[in-house]
Amino acid sequence: MPSPLRPLARLFAPTPRTVERETLQIELADGRNIELQRVRDPRARRLKLSVDERGARLTLPMRASLASADRFIAEHRDWLATQLSRYAMDAMPALEAGITTSLPLRGALHAVHWQTGRFTRLDHAVDGSGDLVFAHPARAGDAALRRAARDFYEAQGRADVGQWLPRYLPSLPRAPRRVTFKIMSSQWGSLAPDGSMALDLSLVLARPSAFEYVLVHELCHLIHADHSRAFWREVEARSPHWREEREYFHSEGRRLKATLRALCGKA
Structure with a gap:
């Protein structure tokens, strides 16, 4: 009652x-x-x-x-x-059509070639040179350019996670429920109680070994939800150089996050 x-x-x-x-x-x-x-x-x-x-x-x-x-x-x-x-x-200057000459990806700068196109789209050059091609209609505004850049970086991030994840799944109690990319202010990744993983989009700008370490870090939370010694043993077993990658983020993290926001906006 x-x-x-x-x-x-x-x-x-x-x-x-x-x-x-x-x-x-x-x-x-x-x-x-x-x-x-x-x-x-x-x-x-x-x-x-x-x-x-x-x-x-x-x-x-x-x-x-x-x-x-x-x-x-x-x-x-x-x-x-x-x-x-x-x-x-x-911070990198804001993205500007015809002015921006290079864009960061996986720890390196890649030359950007601007061309007129029917749709606003950023992608790799088909010649395999490693350069990027940014196509856009003449009327495309800043918002359209930022959306295209974000779509490109999200696609690259998904490709990297898709390449690395199968290597670790056999040793985990379960797979992540889903993996999403967000523009985060301070974190590099998080794992929700339901197994959903969020990763900072600026990770795709970092060197690949650092990005992969963050993925391993969050995957190990599927085994231990805390940061206990047992958790770090799991990280060590999968990423022996995790301390070096953590130091990399201490020195480069602010620049990576600021660059991503300059290119893709705050949304």
């Missing part, structure tokens, strides 16, 4: 707090005006300033005052300017 107090419990239960976001314009010491996203997060325990491929972000606890947030930004303006400059240097 339902408790007569249950409606009262719902009435007086605390209202769940949600993340609150707003965008500010701030001026750096060098005179640049930038956008900074200020985020109030109920999970935050301290003020935190971060910079990634999405831009600058200040995270603060729900009870933090705006005055303390402003002081924190002022104290870290130089650091903020340095990090933003690093991203500006690392």
